[in-house]
Amino acid sequence: MSLLEVSDVYAGYIPDVDILRGVNFRLEAGELVAVIGPNGAGKSTLAKTIAGLLRPRLGTITLAGEDITYLRPNQIVKKGIGYVPQIANVFPSLTIEENLEMGAFIKSGNLKGLKGRVYETFPRLAERRHQRAGTLSGGERQMLAMGRAMMLDPQIMVLDEPSAALSPALVNDVFAKIKEINAQGTAIILVEQNARKALAMSDRGYVLEMGKDRYEGLGSELLNDPKVGELYLGIVRAEP
Numbered sequence: 001m002s003l004l005e006v007s008d009v010y011a012g013y014i015p016d017v018d019i020l021r022g023v024n025f026r027l028e029a030g031e032l033v034a035v036i037g038p039n040g041a042g043k044s045t046l047a048k049t050i051a052g053l054l055r056p057r058l059g060t061i062t063l064a065g066e067d068i069t070y071l072r073p074n075q076i077v078k079k080g081i082g083y084v085p086q087i088a089n090v091f092p093s094l095t096i097e098e099n100l101e102m103g104a105f106i107k108s109g110n111l112k113g114l115k116g117r118v119y120e121t122f123p124r125l126a127e128r129r130h131q132r133a134g135t136l137s138g139g140e141r142q143m144l145a146m147g148r149a150m151m152l153d154p155q156i157m158v159l160d161e162p163s164a165a166l167s168p169a170l171v172n173d174v175f176a177k178i179k180e181i182n183a184q185g186t187a188i189i190l191v192e193q194n195a196r197k198a199l200a201m202s203d204r205g206y207v208l209e210m211g212k213d214r215y216e217g218l219g220s221e222l223l224n225d226p227k228v229g230e231l232y233l234g235i236v237r238a239e240p
């Protein structure tokens with residue numbers, strides 16, 4: 001049994017229009033798994049469906065064997081699945097510290113230890129803890145959004161295109177932090193347009209196409225698979 005299993009899920013935003021069309025996906029404890037694929041393939045939709053923001057029309061989602069298919073987003077958070085959306089992922093008018101505290105709103109008890117772990121992972125956030133989040137750079141904002149999800153000490157983090165709109169140097173910074181969070185034991189689903197980099201740092205990956213899992217394999221296998229390279233990584237094969 002996998003930690004998370006998405007089985008034959010159909011989901012969409014408009015009646016009778018399926019975006020996910022029988023997608024299968026699994027995540028083992030502690031794994032880092034990339035989800036790549038062309039624009040509109042349904043990557044973000046899969047992330048939203050796992051987070052409970054979209055209800056599957058068919059299929060099931062289980063967490064450690066428990067059916068969570070129809071749980072609400074707040075119930076899914078409580079089960080230990082943290083979701084970091086692509087946009088609007090921080091409260092701009094609140095300080096960094098306040099943003100982190102909001103992240104732990106469902107947790108009782110002392111938040112100090114949790115905040116300490118976030119600040120240890122992201123020293124730059126510690127330096128700016130009393131600054132409003134709206135004044136942060138794109139990369140810092142992304143780190144705050146991940147920090148906020150860490151405040152729930154989730155067993156799974158679902159990251160929707162954390163590298164979107166970041167410069168290449170910042171992408172490397174953000175990806176290094178993702179690796180670090182994963183090394184601390186959090187399993188990660190990494191939805192990415194930056195396919196090559198995402199696969200290179202992942203245990204496994206999925207290529208989504210038209211709402212279905214088209215390929216699945218080790219990150220390195222997918223990177224070296226000529227079909228995947230040609231279609232999804234922009235690699236042009238030399239003529240024989």
Ligand SMILES: Nc1ncnc2c1ncn2[C@@H]1O[C@H](COP(=O)(O)OP(=O)(O)OP(=O)(O)O)[C@@H](O)[C@H]1O
Nearest residue numbers: 013014019037038039040041042043044045046193
């Ligand atoms: N809120 C929405 N209402 C209606 N359709 C939507 C909504 N969000 C996404 N879609 C549609 O769902 C399809 C898949 O979108 P999704 O964002 O999941 O793709 P993606 O693989 O993440 O693509 P990208 O790499 O471009 O972000 C697209 O055709 C998109 O137009």
